Amino acid sequence: MSHRSKVVLAYSGGLDTSVSIPWLREKKGADVVALTVNVGQPGDLERVRQKAEASGASRAYLVDARQEFAEEFIAPALRANALYEGIYPLSTALARPLIGRHLVEVARREGASYVAHGCTGKGNDQVRFDLATTSLAPDLEVIAPAREWKMTREQEVAFAEQHGIPVAAGPKSPYSTDENLWGRSVECGVLEDPAVEPPEEVYGWTRSPEAAPDEPTHVQVAFERGLPVSVDGHRAPLHELIVRLNRTAGDAGVGRIDHLESRVVGIKSREVYECPAAAVLITAHQALEGLTLPRDLLDFKRTVEQRYAQMVYDGFWFSPLRNALDAFVASTQERVTGEVAVKLYKGSAKVVGRRSPYSIYQHSLATYSTGDRFRPEMSEGFIYVWGLPARTWAAIGSKPTVAAARAAKYRP
Numbered sequence: 001m002s003h004r005s006k007v008v009l010a011y012s013g014g015l016d017t018s019v020s021i022p023w024l025r026e027k028k029g030a031d032v033v034a035l036t037v038n039v040g041q042p043g044d045l046e047r048v049r050q051k052a053e054a055s056g057a058s059r060a061y062l063v064d065a066r067q068e069f070a071e072e073f074i075a076p077a078l079r080a081n082a083l084y085e086g087i088y089p090l091s092t093a094l095a096r097p098l099i100g101r102h103l104v105e106v107a108r109r110e111g112a113s114y115v116a117h118g119c120t121g122k123g124n125d126q127v128r129f130d131l132a133t134t135s136l137a138p139d140l141e142v143i144a145p146a147r148e149w150k151m152t153r154e155q156e157v158a159f160a161e162q163h164g165i166p167v168a169a170g171p172k173s174p175y176s177t178d179e180n181l182w183g184r185s186v187e188c189g190v191l192e193d194p195a196v197e198p199p200e201e202v203y204g205w206t207r208s209p210e211a212a213p214d215e216p217t218h219v220q221v222a223f224e225r226g227l228p229v230s231v232d233g234h235r236a237p238l239h240e241l242i243v244r245l246n247r248t249a250g251d252a253g254v255g256r257i258d259h260l261e262s263r264v265v266g267i268k269s270r271e272v273y274e275c276p277a278a279a280v281l282i283t284a285h286q287a288l289e290g291l292t293l294p295r296d297l298l299d300f301k302r303t304v305e306q307r308y309a310q311m312v313y314d315g316f317w318f319s320p321l322r323n324a325l326d327a328f329v330a331s332t333q334e335r336v337t338g339e340v341a342v343k344l345y346k347g348s349a350k351v352v353g354r355r356s357p358y359s360i361y362q363h364s365l366a367t368y369s370t371g372d373r374f375r376p377e378m379s380e381g382f383i384y385v386w387g388l389p390a391r392t393w394a395a396i397g398s399k400p401t402v403a404a405a406r407a408a409k410y411r412p
């Protein structure tokens with residue numbers, strides 16, 4: 001790269017991204033602009049921004065993207081009930097394209113021709129950042145320092161110290177974590193043995209089910225067109241509802257996930273997640289769809305949901321297919337309006353009630369008591385026609401056995 005080219009670096013303040021700043025300056029001769037995006041992670045992000053400047057960034061941006069993350073990334077994923085491998089709500093996966101979009105925006109503003117991120121070469125996040133960038137700005141090049149340098153952790157710490165970058169004192173946690181509004185992920189340490197139960201210390205958002213209150217907590221979630229608009233009658237923007245539910249459900253021990261996960265790069269990895277709000281909202285949303293959508297639509301939507309989740313996981317957020325699937329999902333949500341009661345109890349989130357002005361549950365059809373308007377005599381003819389293929393098949397097979405018929409035909 002040419003001398004003094006500008007690079008916009010996604011900056012978290014952790015060791016890898018901190019070391020990336022002097023590394024990009026020295027090894028690539030780059031002018032580094034840092035970008036920290038608030039997606040709901042904890043910590044003083046203004047201090048993170050200042051640390052980027054102190055580490056040698058010529059400029060450091062901090063963007064609060066919590067509302068944008070909830071409305072443009074989490075909301076469509078929730079409408080799609082997106083769960084990778086049926087279990088992971090894609091918390092990290094959804095934040096990456098958002099951060100990628102901001103990287104591109106800052107690169108344009110700064111006239112930079114490179115963006116950079118701190119991902120290693122073994123994970124999914126490099127795929128997501130690289131694909132987001134190339135999909136939005138095919139002319140920009142991506143640099144991933146941690147994919148290029150061949151430093152051990154100890155060498156990184158030494159490099160940081162040589163460059164006056166403060167390294168957190170004391171024994172470093174053996175775990176690698178990532179947090180945002182939609183969840184917290186934990187990997188490494190003892191979790192790398194998939195046979196071992198995760199120790200209590202890996203959890204940060206949730207109480208253990210054993211330590212959760214002995215009394216259940218009920219939450220009432222109201223949806224309009226497939227999106228949550230209030231919790232317990234308290235109307236608020238989606239990102240605030242999520243924060244609130246993470247606390248309420250996490251206190252009840254809800255949202256712990258132990259996933260033996262299939263990464264894009266072919267590696268199996270053991271990941272632990274805490275996604276209390278996602279657990280409640282996806283469960284409630286599915287229940288409301290069950291009340292308001294017909295069987296064939298539910299069934300077809302499930303296959304779309306799986307594909308959708310996989311595309312998000314694989315880094316194809318900004319793609320024509322995901323956009324098209326989104327349009328399909330959006331059109332299914334017109335009547336997904338109503339309220340769902342969820343009971344939180346020692347790690348479980350169970351739907352215990354649902355209502356909707358668009359409910360297609362008809363008491364007069366379902367009841368076994370007075371008021372029944374179903375016409376059971378019609379069932380006999382219906383089943384006769386419905387079962388014709390089965391009857392025909394069985395009747396033919398029961399004449400001679402298949403083997404006997406073959407033997408008769410081919411006897412010389």
Ligand code: ARG
Nearest residue numbers: 092093124176177178185271
């Ligand atoms: N395995 C999860 C995913 O691919 C979580 C990744 C967490 N990322 C991280 N840099 N710690 O979405």
